Amino acid sequence: MTLSAETQQVSRKVLVAVVDGNAEHRRQVAIALTSFYQLADYANLDFALMELAHTPPCVILLDEMSTLRRGGDPITEIRRQLPGTPIIIMEEHLPNRVVAVTGTADARLTKPFRRSTLIKTISALVNKTVEAHWETLAPQYRDSLKRTVESFNNISDLIDRGEPLAFGDVSSACAPLVDAVRNHDFKVILDGVKDHDNYSYVHSLRVATLLSLFGHTLGLKGDALNVLACGGLVHDIGKMTIPHDILNKPGRLNDEELKVMHSHVSRSVDYLSLCPSLPHGVLTIAAQHHEKLDGTGYPNGVKGAELNELARMASIVDIFSALTDRRVYKEPMPPEDALSLMTERMDGEIDKHLLGMFKGMLLEAVSP
Ligand SMILES: [Fe+2]
Ligand SMILES: [Fe+2]
Numbered sequence: 001m002t003l004s005a006e007t008q009q010v011s012r013k014v015l016v017a018v019v020d021g022n023a024e025h026r027r028q029v030a031i032a033l034t035s036f037y038q039l040a041d042y043a044n045l046d047f048a049l050m051e052l053a054h055t056p057p058c059v060i061l062l063d064e065m066s067t068l069r070r071g072g073d074p075i076t077e078i079r080r081q082l083p084g085t086p087i088i089i090m091e092e093h094l095p096n097r098v099v100a101v102t103g104t105a106d107a108r109l110t111k112p113f114r115r116s117t118l119i120k121t122i123s124a125l126v127n128k129t130v131e132a133h134w135e136t137l138a139p140q141y142r143d144s145l146k147r148t149v150e151s152f153n154n155i156s157d158l159i160d161r162g163e164p165l166a167f168g169d170v171s172s173a174c175a176p177l178v179d180a181v182r183n184h185d186f187k188v189i190l191d192g193v194k195d196h197d198n199y200s201y202v203h204s205l206r207v208a209t210l211l212s213l214f215g216h217t218l219g220l221k222g223d224a225l226n227v228l229a230c231g232g233l234v235h236d237i238g239k240m241t242i243p244h245d246i247l248n249k250p251g252r253l254n255d256e257e258l259k260v261m262h263s264h265v266s267r268s269v270d271y272l273s274l275c276p277s278l279p280h281g282v283l284t285i286a287a288q289h290h291e292k293l294d295g296t297g298y299p300n301g302v303k304g305a306e307l308n309e310l311a312r313m314a315s316i317v318d319i320f321s322a323l324t325d326r327r328v329y330k331e332p333m334p335p336e337d338a339l340s341l342m343t344e345r346m347d348g349e350i351d352k353h354l355l356g357m358f359k360g361m362l363l364e365a366v367s368p
Contacts, residue, residue: 013037013038014037014058014059015040015058016033016038016039016040016057016058016061016122017048017052018030018039018041018042018060019043019044019045019060019061019062019063019066020043020063020090021043021044021063021066022063025090026041026043032118032119033119033122035250035329036248037122040055040057045062045066045068045074046069048060049081049082052081052082053081053082056082056085057082057085058085058086059087059088059126060078060082060085060086060087060088061088061122062074062075062078062087062088062089062090062101062105063101064089064090064101065092074101074103075089075101075104076103079103084129086106086107086125086128087105088107088121088122089101089105089107089109090109090110091110092111093110093111106125107124123197123198126197127196130193130195130196130197133192134146134192137188140176140179140185141192143176144176144186144189145189145192145205147172147173147174147175147176148177148201148208148233149196149201151174151233152198152205152233153201154169155170155234156240159237159240159271164274164276164277165275165278166275166277167230167275167278167279168277170230170234174212174226174229174230174233175226177189177229178226178229181209181212181213181216181229184365186213187365189205190206193206194326199248200239203322204235204237205233206321206325207236207318207321208230208233209229210232210320211228211229211285211313211314211317212225212228213365214228214313214316214317214357215228217357217364218313218357227279227282227285228281228285228314230282231282231284231285232285232317234268234286235286235289235318236268237268237272237286238263238264238266238268238269239268242260242263242264246260246261262290262299265287265289265298265299268287269286269287281310284308284310284311285314288302288307288308288314289314289315289318290318291307291315292307292348293312293348293349293351294349296349312351315350315351316342316351316354316355316358317358319338319346319350320335320339320358323337323341324338335362339355339359342355343355343359
């Protein structure tokens, strides 16, 4: 079985270039970014431009004292040689400093900057570039991506403000996605988020897409498909309130961290329960997607027949997506390996009959 071509995520981290004459500062930036991005660091801008012409970075971090051998403004030259590459200027907070870089950058950071600020700034620019590319896609793909990311970001704002989510808003945001799925026309959508740097959004969009496709394959129609897409998009929203360090920790979580991570389910349920317009199916998907048929899941150890059909489907899609997602700390597992692992090592935990149908669906989706 070979599913790799269409459904497998490309294995790579986003490339970030750093240009700074100060070796110690380059070292510090490298330490800060190393688990999140692939790094290329340069003491000299002329050399950086020569090298980066072959492998353009997604973002360039430029010290404000950087100069060019032939003179001229470094930003203008970077824009000429690496069009579309966002530039972050790293400036010193010194009085009367003489600055070599004068053009307009996409963002500025004053040294010394916090690691979290650096990562947040890079991430926002990477996403801006990826989202700008969506404008070039056909309307059904463009709308699926733009409207779901808007809806996802909006939910994050609503949670911050303690305001309920209106189901009509999520539902209409997911409508283009459901249309694309109904036409088995979703591969461009999954490709469109490969380089997006908001992992929670990428995972949720992949679950929404595969879950509604699963529903469509099982013969569900209309509102039911919409519930699956919306349930997929919001199933992990409780993670929006989990600390970044736990959410993105490379390696194993300790018991305390695991407890916090598992609490994303009750956080999702607490918030979604405050949204009166939400269909029950959406809430069920969020509440039960980590439960297992043999009762070993969380948060309630729900067992066998108590496990809702939608949640059984969501659990399969969620596990498959998590295994095949690209994370900063792990390579994506090839889809065929993920399905073998689910078949061989999760016996008794997931619904075998549904898993068989899910496998068949993926095979059909990638067949020529
Ligand atoms: Fe989850
Ligand atoms: Fe999930």
